[in-house]
Amino acid sequence: MARPASIQTNWLDRLLGWFDPAAGLRRQQLRAAYEGAEKSRYRKARRDSGPNQPVQQAAASLRAAARHLERNHDIARGALRTLVNNVVGASGIGIEPQPRLPDGTVHTAYAAALREAWRDWCRCPEVSQRHHWTRLQRMAARSWLRDGEVFAQQLMGPVAKLDHGSRVPYSLELFEADRVPLDYQDGASIQQGIETNGWGRPVGYWVYRQHPLDHGSQANELRRISADRILHLALFDRIDQRRGVSEFAAILTRLEDLKDYEESERIAAKVAAMLTAYVKRGTPDLYDPSQTARDEHGEPLPRDLRLAPGMIIDSLAAGEDISLIDSNRPNPNLVSWRQGQLRAVAAGLGASYSSVSRDYNGTYSSQRQELVEQWVHYAVLTDEFTGQFVQPVWQSFVQTAHLAGIVPMPPDLDPQRADDALFVGQSMPWIDPMKEALAWETLTRAGFASELEVIRKRGAQPMDVLEQLASWRQLVKERGLVLSSAEGVTKPAPVVTGEAPE
Structure with a gap:
């Protein structure tokens, strides 16, 4: 056999x-x-070298390369912006307070007080008072995805020389991964700048007082910050990994090659646009030196054959011919090759190909299918960002507001659920608003969805929308106006053409 x-x-x-x-x-x-x-x-x-050794060796180089591409490569910068915009968005991760009574219902009065204090805090949430809350979220997400990690220190209550800038004495100090040195270790408990206990839980972070590349007396001075005051947003690939790695790690080489190749093609096309000619001579027996123009000393004069529109060249010698240099640029295969590379970049990064390449060709069904499949990845990143950053900030805010007496917890509140909240991430955009609106209206009328769900899917806060509607309709009523949205007004049936709602 x-x-x-x-x-x-x-x-x-x-x-x-x-x-x-x-x-x-x-x-x-x-x-x-x-x-x-x-x-x-x-x-x-x-061979595998464990979860932390590769990070120890490569994390700093990877984030430096990712920052370089963000500064100098349009595709890398646009891809990073696409991720940030879909994970955090223009309005940030919304928070809808849901504090509960012992019977499980929402404590509406306490929730309203928390919303009011939260709006005030969102104006100045960090120590420098240069960034509002939504912008702070985008900056944190940008560093998190580009560098692989970002840190934030929570400052609560009176702090020397610090003006919190809001009624609730709570501020954040956001800083990059460079300020927690990867090469700092002291025994088995302190590795890569993080101090852990016997179970691997972080108990302290060793942080430079300033960025290590800044010039100053405190640039290389380390201080220990307790872990209960630090928020560490990191992208982990392994269970026992301590530090994060850039989301661009697997596609950096492809992006750099794509950048170099496109630059070469661009220069080649630019050179090809500059018309260049050369004089081609025949066999040596056709060459007659006596026909070459010479100066008074008998030396050959340089020939001037500058091209001009409509020019007739009659100064060629016997056997000479003029030919043009053809560089075969632009390359006709560049577009298809570039599309293939961008698809690989989008797959490795987790962003949609259409958004990275700005290529929106396709039918409504194909675009929506791509958006539906891609949105799961954005939702996962949003969940990680919310769990590691937004939710801890909210919990600390509620506790600080209570301890400072700004928004005290009512006695009838369930203290274990005082910081319950609904975190509203970015909603999947509507490709065809008419079809999407009709689909949601059908689901709502059939009882398969609620109006609150529809409002949240559109990225709005239900309570804010309710207050706006009540205020607007009261104003309309006072002025004696009748709008098409008023009760009792007959509305024409919508006319829909084309494909059915999907």
């Missing part, structure tokens, strides 16, 4: 099979179980 081609044997296998056929067969079966693990001249052997 012939041996399968996929099972390779050596002299040891054959010798073992001669003395013990059963053992030889088991040896061959084990080898054939995972062909991808076999080393050959076509496949390199891969």
Whole structure:
């Protein structure tokens, strides 16, 4: 019986099979179980160095390369902006307070007081008072995705020389990953600038007082900050990983190659646009030196053959001809090659190809299918960003507002659920508003969805919309106006053409 081609044997296998056929067969079966693990001249052997050693060696270089591309490569900058805009968005991650009474219902009065104090805090949420809350979220998400991690220190109550800027004495100090040194370690408990206990839980962070590249007396001075005051947003690939790695790590080489290739093609096309000609001579026997113009000393004069519109050249010697240099640029295959590279970039980054490439060709159904499949990735990133940053900030805000007496917790409140809230991320945009609106109206009328869900899907806060509607309709009533949205006004049935709502 012939041996399968996929099972390779050596002299040891054959010798073992001669003395013990059963053992030889088991040896061959084990080898054939995972062909991808076999080393050959076509496949390199891969070794794992643990979850933290690769980060120790490469994290700083990766974030430096990602920052360079963000500054100098339009595609990389646009891809990062696409991720940030879809994870955080123009309005940021919304928070709808849901504090509960012991019976499980929402404590509306306390929720309203929290919303009012939260609006005031969102104007100046950080120590420099240069960024409002939505912008702070976008900056944190940008550093988080580009660098792989970002840190924030929570400052509560009276702090020396700090003006919180809001009624609730709570501020954030956002700082980049460079201020927590990867190379700082002290024994087994402090590795990569993070101090952990025996269970691996962070208990302290060692942070430079200033950015290590800044010039100052405190640039290289480390201080320990308790872990309960630090928010660490990180992109983790491994369970035991301490520090985050840039989301661009797997596509940096492709982006750099794409940038270099496009620059070469751009220069080649620019050179090709500059018309260049050359004089082509025939065989040597046709060349007559006596026809060459010379100066008074008998030296050959340089020939002036500058091209001009409608020019007739009659100064060519016998056997000479004028030809143009053709560089074959622009490259006709550039567009298709670039599209393939951008699809790979989008797949590795987790952004949609249409958004990264700005190529929106396709039908409504194909665009919506791409958006639906892609939105899951945005939703996962939004969930990670909310859990690591937005939710802890909200919980600390509620606790600080209570302890400072700004928004005290009512006695009838369930204290374990005082900081309950609904975090509203970005909603999937509507490609065709008419079709989407009719689909949601049908679901609402059939009882499969609620008006609150529709409002949240559009990225708005239900309570804010309710207050706006009540105020607006009261104003309309006072002025004696009748709008089409008023009760009792007959509305024409909508006319829809084209595809049915999907």
